Amino acid sequence: KIEGRYFPSLAIGKVSTNMIKAFFFQLQQIGKGSSRPKGFEHHTTKKVGILGAGMMGAGIAYSSAMSGIEVVLKDISDENAQKGKDYSKKLLDKAISRGKMTQEKADGILSLIKPTANAEDLQGCDLVIEAVFEKTELKAAVTQEAEAQMLETGVMASNTSSLPITGLAQASCRPANFIGLHFFSPVDKMPLVEIICGKETSDETLAKALDYVLQIRKTPIVVNDARGFFTTRVIGTYVNEGLGMLAEGLNAASIEMAAATAGFPVGTLAISDELNLQTMRNIRLATEAALQAEGKKLEKGASDSVIDRMIDEFDRAGKLAGKGFYDYPQGGKKTLWPGLKEAFGAGSKEIPFEDMKERFLFVQSLETVRCMEEGVIEKVADANIGSIMGIGFPAWTGGVVQYINQYGLRE
Template identity: 45%
Template sequence: MNKHTSAKAQTLFRTERDDQNILFISTIEKQLPKKINIVDYLTQFVDVLNAAINQDTVIGIIYTCPIPAGEIGYKQLLEQISADPVMKKKIETVVLTASHWNDSKKPIVSILDHNCIGIALATMLWADCRIAIPNLTLGFPESKFGLFTGFGTTIHLPPLIGDANTLDLMTQGKLVGSQEAYDMGLLNKLTTFAEDCLSVAKAWIIQHPEVPSFSPLTTHELTDDDVFSIQKRARGLYPGTNAVIALLKDRLSLTLEESVEQETTLYCDLMEAPGPLNMIRTLHYGVREAQSNQRIKRLENYTLNKIGILGAGMMGSGIAYEAARAGIKVVLKDVNLAQAEQGKAYAIQLCEKLLKLGYMDTAQQEQLLSHILPSEKVKDLEASDCIIEAVFEDFQLKADVTKQSIPYLSEKGFFASNTTSLPITALAKATNDPKDFIGMHFFSPVDRMPLVEIICGEKTDQITLEKALTLALRLNKIPIVVRDGPGFFTSRIFFNYLLEGITMVLEGIPASSIEEEAIAAGFAVGPLAVLDEISLELMLHVYDQLPNLHASQKRAYNYLKTLISLGRKGKKAGAGFYDYDTSNKKKTIWRNPKIKALKDTQSPTFIRKRLLHVMALDSYRCLAEGVLNQPIDGDIGSILGVGFASHTGGVFGHIDLTTLPLFVQDCQTFQSFGEQWELPESLIQLAEENFHFYDGFISKWK
């Protein structure tokens, strides 16, 4: 090939023309700066390709992804958009220019030779044809952060895959593989090997000497059913999803120029909005930091070849599956072999689902299942590098199984209790060496819930913490580290969510309103539905484990006892806060005739605030008491552990969005509803200072 590199693109892009006059554009990655201004960088790429189009002798153009391999720096992009007053115009120019490329009729092909997500994939849509290698990961994950992928995605994607698929792909945060992308029309061709892409691209150009001009107008239209299903899940809380819906609805009535302007305006507005910033901080940077190895020193002579799990119930079985999937040998012990085998059957069930979906083959299934040894013999735990106790939430039972099994740990091993709320310091007394004892609170179902709350007891040492972090990361979990205390962090604030639901019922607020507004506020499940799901008897048992109960908790406790005496024990009993119809598997909210309804209907905002604020307030107490080290741990734990409204960025993100003075004012108006609303003096003082827990991406908590 003869190289023709323009002066403007010398440092970043390489252009090569072959003897057929097909031009190939690629990035000179070795010359890329550590930090790039993504919009200026794409402007340069568009200029290079424009120059190629304007060369009369060039018959077609091929380019690889102009975005360097790796993730988009959301923080940097946000800062650049905020700092540059003409950034919106720059983005519009890039997208509009790329959208007019095929006015020249010259065929343009993009080659996807590495994973492309977000803006990287958007740039691939600018071509007339997309060719990819197998086993890539593609998609638009920005919706997880309240954003959407701009840069022409809502304009170029619908003609390829239709409005409904576009809406789904751009708002659900899901990633797809090469084959699925090809099947839906996102890709035009798949090659067997990476080295074949260039020749296939050239052949396509020769076969298509002219291409039709791009038009965003198509016959694909968004149906009301398409929009309803997405809005039902998003509940109008995610601005990126709202933007995509609006753009897809309007696109058939707009010119190309109007579509580009509308998309870019919404994109830049969202990039500067506080909600998405909070979500990026928590769910992208916070999670990435939690999963980094920087908190772990090099552990000499410590391996994770074998772990023992005590209890083959739902939690123990789920942990066993995750460990086996990570390639760790597991002894799954229960009181008898039948129960242990039943625990392994859960792993078999999960594997069968993956087989049907094509995400696992039989060889992988056999290998995973071979790692799990069901057993009733404590001696099978011999030489375990870690033993995780996952039995029923009873202090004495946990102490008994700990004493029986701890002698079988390897010399460098540690013991972990998977407990929801029992104090780790007290549980550690069952061993002679509490420094090797720690809490690892997994969430159910373990195979789908990413969080692990690691709880340090008073005598847990740093090495044990690092071993627990090593295990959590090996299981591909997101760990947060908290200090010991009743309920730790996640369970403690979640108990307040459930308490507030019961409290409002006793006040005469309709149970249906409580549940509806919980969902509208962004919670995964309403508090009363949660209580039915876990069973009212289990909630009483949890209350029994707490060292003391204040008056509001006692009222809730007594009401739960009353419901249980009426046979309303929860979902399994067919009745609780809901009535359950076993014939059609539907549930309807139950209204207790003995509770007098309030004369004045409470506003939706009132109910939502109480449910959100009560968890955020107790999160602050956890921070002030040292249960939490930093606000980001609370934000991650609240969203990923107990389903707090993710659009806020977490409990402390919620306070910052509300502003602390208004938050404190709201809580003061709620103080007549119970002790859960008592305000620490330190929080009142911070409100007087108009304190914010974050300044952008930086924590201000010392």
């Protein structure tokens, strides 16, 4: 009787409607290749080259090999490349220990990955993905080195998370074959790939990129070129909102709790520590310089002042430095830095807890609307699924667009 009384409201309520729309209809729509340009034969990637055997490159190599694709994992030394391959071995050994895979199958997958420091091993690759450091000059150099070896009809892709693809494509001798493939870390666990089309990216290149992402059993969303693309730009507003709340004098623990209660997997202060405050500042300075070159100005926000003070005044750059918004005692659990209260007046101001939760949600939804108005992202399904699977927007909302759609025009 109790179940019968409450089931109808659960089945047809806002949350269930949101989740059914996202995870049944929209996910199915993406999986069927709704963004794939028509008129091109299905392409099966046979040999992929990956430039950079760090965390991202190693993860892409693992996901590709798991789908039966031959992989060339290139780094500046054989030792570094081998370390990247060892990442796959570690994951496969774990699967064997849990009884999810046989040794024979694991050996077969590992045999598909060839670690190397020699660019000539990229010969015959029909796809090359660069996953090197976020430096334009470095990406240009490895692109040119790879294109001299790979198939002329092959796709050259960048795993950049923020650098404009059109700018990176200037280093390519075949810009029509150049595209962005933004994977999320850790690649073996994160299901999303953000595909970014530059100004000269051809429809055939997009079709091949979509086919590859589906081939490795990931979920693709397609966006147009802009600084930060879609996911990086939207999650940036989430982080900035949390740091802005701290600058306003709101309690740090309440900020993190509001994010968690709203359904976000990681609070804004914790994610800032993970990203590293110095890295965040470097990205801001690079963006500022790029906009300055275009005759534009980057407005400084409250979050920027918080980051600058944390680094310059308190020497707390994040988890990598052992101290940031949180303290990281060796062998112990992280705890919020008590000095936040004195540094930013944390706790000196209060606003309703529900308002804090809604600020985190609405700031990302509104940035998504701007992205749609600017043509960065065109499909509602891509925005909703991309926000949930890529940047941890709460699943109960149905995604960034559905969250505001459910309110209707009056509200």
